[in-house]
Amino acid sequence: MEQTTSEKILDVAQTLVVAGGYNGFSYADISEAIGIRKASIHHHFPTKAQLVSVLLQRYAKQAEDGLNAVSANVSNPVDRLQAYFGHWQSCITQTSEPFCVCAMLASEIELLPEEVAAHVRRHFENLSRWLASTLTQGVKQGQFRLSVAAEEEAQILMASVHGAMLSARAFGRPEIFAAIVGPQLGRLSP
Amino acid sequence: MEQTTSEKILDVAQTLVVAGGYNGFSYADISEAIGIRKASIHHHFPTKAQLVSVLLQRYAKQAEDGLNAVSANVSNPVDRLQAYFGHWQSCITQTSEPFCVCAMLASEIELLPEEVAAHVRRHFENLSRWLASTLTQGVKQGQFRLSVAAEEEAQILMASVHGAMLSARAFGRPEIFAAIVGPQLGRLSP
DNA sequence: AATTGCCTACCTACTAATAGGTAGATTCAA
DNA sequence: TTGAATCTACCTATTAGTAGGTAGGCAATT
Numbered sequence: 335m336e337q338t339t340s341e342k343i344l345d346v347a348q349t350l351v352v353a354g355g356y357n358g359f360s361y362a363d364i365s366e367a368i369g370i371r372k373a374s375i376h377h378h379f380p381t382k383a384q385l386v387s388v389l390l391q392r393y394a395k396q397a398e399d400g401l402n403a404v405s406a407n408v409s410n411p412v413d414r415l416q417a418y419f420g421h422w423q424s425c426i427t428q429t430s431e432p433f434c435v436c437a438m439l440a441s442e443i444e445l446l447p448e449e450v451a452a453h454v455r456r457h458f459e460n461l462s463r464w465l466a467s468t469l470t471q472g473v474k475q476g477q478f479r480l481s482v483a484a485e486e487e488a489q490i491l492m493a494s495v496h497g498a499m500l501s502a503r504a505f506g507r508p509e510i511f512a513a514i515v516g517p518q519l520g521r522l523s524p
Numbered sequence: 525m526e527q528t529t530s531e532k533i534l535d536v537a538q539t540l541v542v543a544g545g546y547n548g549f550s551y552a553d554i555s556e557a558i559g560i561r562k563a564s565i566h567h568h569f570p571t572k573a574q575l576v577s578v579l580l581q582r583y584a585k586q587a588e589d590g591l592n593a594v595s596a597n598v599s600n601p602v603d604r605l606q607a608y609f610g611h612w613q614s615c616i617t618q619t620s621e622p623f624c625v626c627a628m629l630a631s632e633i634e635l636l637p638e639e640v641a642a643h644v645r646r647h648f649e650n651l652s653r654w655l656a657s658t659l660t661q662g663v664k665q666g667q668f669r670l671s672v673a674a675e676e677e678a679q680i681l682m683a684s685v686h687g688a689m690l691s692a693r694a695f696g697r698p699e700i701f702a703a704i705v706g707p708q709l710g711r712l713s714p
Numbered sequence: 715a716a717t718t719g720c721c722t723a724c725c726t727a728c729t730a731a732t733a734g735g736t737a738g739a740t741t742c743a744a
Numbered sequence: 745t746t747g748a749a750t751c752t753a754c755c756t757a758t759t760a761g762t763a764g765g766t767a768g769g770c771a772a773t774t
Contacts, residue, residue: 339723354635357547360759374724376761433631440694441623441631445544458694481710486703493687493704500686501679504630504648513676514683520671521711529749550733564750566735 340378342368344389352433355442356386356450383447386439390453393435397457401464411472412519415465415491419515422495427508437496462488472522479524487522494518530568532558534579542623545632546576546640573637576629580643583625587647591654601662602709605655605681609705612685617698627686652678662712669714677712684708 337345346367350359361372361382379385404417425431436457443451465488472478480487498514527535536557540549551562551572569575594607615621626647633641655678662668670677688704 354547354632355545357544358632358635361761362758370723371725372760373726373762377723380761382760437690438631440690441628442544442548443693445548455694455696458691482707486707489691489700490684490704490707493691494680494683495687496690497683497685497687500627500630500690501648501683503633504645506645510679514680517672517676517680551735552732560749561751562734563736563752567749570735572734 339368339370339374343375343378343385344392347385347389348393348435349431351386351389351435352431352438355438356382356446357442383450386447386450387453390436390439390450390457394453394457394460398460401461405464405468410477411468411475412477412523414468415472415519418465419495419519422499423512423515426499426502426511429508432503432508433499434496437499458492462492465491469522476524478522480522491518529558529560529564533565533568533575534582537575537579538583538625539621541576541579541625542621542628545628546572546636547632573640576637576640577643580626580629580640580647584643584647584650588650591651595654595658600667601658601665602667602713604658605662605709605712608655609685609709612689613702613705616689616692616701619698622693622698623689624686627689648682652682655681659712666714668712670712681708 343364346364347359350363350367353359361375364375365372375385379388400421401418404414408414408417422434426433436454439446439450439454440458443454446454462485466484469478469480469484469487469491473480473484482490494515498511501514502508502511533554536554537549540553540557543549551565554565555562565575569578590611591608594604598604598607612624616623626644629636629640629644630648633644636644652675656674659668659670659674659677659681663670663674672680684705688701691704692698692701
């Protein structure tokens with residue numbers, strides 16, 4: 335088998351969450367998309383909260399691997415940030431994944447099951463930590479000059495990326511993402 | 525009567541949308557919050573899409589009035605942006621309205637009823653237009669120096685605000701909003 | 715080799731609760 | 745006494761989740 339049913343379910347669920355958030359999809363939607371019965375989905379993922387939790391665990395692993403790969407393969411901190419931005423830019427322009435699943439869920443975090451909310455918070459922490467450490471390295475190597483602390487600049491960059499995703503979606507114009515995020519890097523050069 | 529039932533319904537609905545988006549609330553929630561039956565809400569707003577549409581019309585009016593008031597009463601473009609940022613900063617720190625209702629809805633725009641989605645798009649256009657014109661005036665008066673076009677810088681600022689809202693919510697730390705948005709103004713001075 | 719038991723995966727058929735929405739009667743104020 | 749506002753009482757569709765069963769694979773026992 336190429337892909338297990340569980341993986342298919344998670345893939346579809348992720349697409350649906352990206353499209354409409356936690357309350358924007360149902361087991362029936364997944365069922366229809368992959369052609370199995372609702373009950374079979376419950377066999378793999380007893381509750382919706384568990385399904386989305388597993389989804390976010392998988393996402394966290396992918397994200398961690400992705401960021402680690404960038405850190406390992408790209409020596410220049412400027413290029414590292416570029417790689418991160420570029421990842422999202424291609425996701426969005428190809429409309430393959432036009433929004434970060436955690437950003438999507440963060441907006442409705444107040445009414446998420448606690449176990450799901452915890453995953454979302456952790457993602458925000460991990461991402462801002464990676465950005466901050468990348469910035470710190472760039473400062474050490476003289477490639478960045480920051481006007482605020484690295485942690486704060488990391489928050490600014492992360493917010494830019496999320497806000498850019500939102501605007502691209504709201505205007506229905508993927509190219510807006512690059513227009514917003516692009517100038518951010520220039521700001522940091524000494 | 526101090527406040528009409530319609531207004532009460534809209535107020536509660538707005539709070540609920542801000543908390544969890546379009547699919548995150550129901551007529552039953554509103555009914556419970558203000559102590560009337562579901563059917564009575566349908567009397568005022570026959571469908572959910574109409575309810576949210578009226579909500580967004582009202583919101584657009586308030587936003588327009590607010591921005592016009594700033595333009596009228598604050599002559600300095602720097603202070604105008606400051607006033608806009610400050611508005612959201614106090615909304616968020618007082619947790620009275622911790623998120624823009626249109627930003628919330630924009631994230632799930634793909635599955636909104638078309639009439640609702642149209643309102644959301646219009647809000648993004650209006651806000652970015654106001655920001656761009658404020659920036660342009662500031663440039664003319666020599667208070668801003670932009671490294672990109674005013675329209676693009678407006679998009680950057682708007683994205684910062686929305687991303688900052690999201691981070692403040694995700695981390696559960698309202699002060700993050702100011703930490704992200706605060707440094708944006710400094711960037712623009714010549 | 716055949717049987718037994720267990721497992722995974724999936725099914726049909728159901729539940730209780732909730733969703734948005736409707737019909738028609740009643741209340742109440744102008 | 746008309747009309748708006750609210751009510752009770754309902755409807756249909758959908759929600760997440762459950763009950764119970766079937767088909768086939770795998771392995772140990774006979």
